[in-house]
Amino acid sequence: AQSVTQPDIHITVSEGASLELRCNYSYGATPYLFWYVQSPGQGLQLLLKYFSGDTLVQGIKGFEAEFKRSQSSFNLRKPSVHWSDAAEYFCAVGARDMRFGAGTRLTVKP
Amino acid sequence: GAGVSQSPRYKVAKRGQDVALRCDPISGHVSLFWYQQALGQGPEFLTYFQNEAQLDKSGLPSDRFFAERPEGSVSTLKIQRTQQEDSAVYLCASSFTSGPFNEQFFGPGTRLTVL
Numbered sequence: 001a002q003s004v005t006q007p008d009i010h011i012t013v014s015e016g017a018s019l020e021l022r023c024n025y026s027y028g029a030t031p032y033l034f035w036y037v038q039s040p041g042q043g044l045q046l047l048l049k050y051f052s053g054d055t056l057v058q059g060i061k062g063f064e065a066e067f068k069r070s071q072s073s074f075n076l077r078k079p080s081v082h083w084s085d086a087a088e089y090f091c092a093v094g095a096r097d098m099r100f101g102a103g104t105r106l107t108v109k110p
Numbered sequence: 111g112a113g114v115s116q117s118p119r120y121k122v123a124k125r126g127q128d129v130a131l132r133c134d135p136i137s138g139h140v141s142l143f144w145y146q147q148a149l150g151q152g153p154e155f156l157t158y159f160q161n162e163a164q165l166d167k168s169g170l171p172s173d174r175f176f177a178e179r180p181e182g183s184v185s186t187l188k189i190q191r192t193q194q195e196d197s198a199v200y201l202c203a204s205s206f207t208s209g210p211f212n213e214q215f216f217g218p219g220t221r222l223t224v225l
Contacts, residue, residue: 004152032211043114043216044153044201051211090152095211096141097166100152 002027004093006101013081014109021076021104023065023091033074034092035065038103044090050074061085083108114217116202122223123192131187131220135204142185143214144177145201153201159185160208192224 005024013019025031032051036044048059055067065076074091086108092098115134123129135142141160145153146169155169161182170177174193179185189196199221203214 006152036216041218043218044203045216046213049211049213092152094155096143096158097155097169098153098214099155100145102150102152 002031002093002099004091004099004101006089006091006104008104009102010105010107012107012109015083016080019076019078019081019085019106021089021091021106023074023076023101024072025074025091025093026072027093031074031093032095033065033067034098035059035063035074035076036090036092036100037061037087038090039087047076047089081106081108083110114202114204114215116200116217116220118220119218120221120223122225124225125193126191128188128190129192129222131189131200131222133185133187133202133204133217135183135185135202136206136215137183139204139206139215140182140208141205141212141214142179143203143205144185144187145203146171147199147201147219149198156187156200189222192222194224197222197224 003026034049035047047063050057088103090103092100117132144156147153157177158166159179174190176188199219201219203216205212205214
């Protein structure tokens with residue numbers, strides 16, 4: 001069965017610092033992988049997605065993610081965090097019936 | 111419309127009441143999805159429509175949950191005899207085509223509280 005684990009419930013980083021959010025997946029075949037961001041009162045917004053090709057994927061808002069099959073990981077990164085990046089981040093796997101992780105809440109310190 | 115809309119945004123129900131949650135997808139979107147998001151959790155898949163056909167309802171937690179999309183656009187999620195464990199945010203999403211790798215656009219959700 002497909003599933004996603006986000007090991008970090010809450011992360012705090014300083015504005016301007018780099019960020020890495022972890023995601024591990026379990027999937028029987030080549031996975032469809034996604035990262036979404038959810039701000040308070042807002043709907044989920046897609047940051048980036050991966051199915052095949054280059055394992056380093058570029059997304060919106062300066063985010064990128066790297067697919068590592070050997071580690072079953074799809075970690076999200078950003079070189080310099082902005083205060084507006086504070087939100088809840090969800091990793092998801094699957095096709096139409098996506099399975100989401102429990103999320104990582106990002107706090108950005110001034 | 112510009113995005114997926116859901117109504118009502120907030121719903122309070124007494125245990126045992128029936129509720130109906132509405133989703134207006136982006137115009138022309140073929141696929142529509144419902145998710146349930148409990149407090150502090152990620153969304154959990156409930157059901158999927160392609161046009162008016164409900165192709166997957168494997169995530170519906172019980173037979174008290176029913177979804178429909180009769181004309182292939184607006185969808186309604188109905189919960190009968192609500193229970194406290196049904197309290198959650200119900201998210202609707204739509205995508206332009208039926209392909210599995212297409213971006214799902216999410217609405218703001220309906221927060222259901224069952225007392």
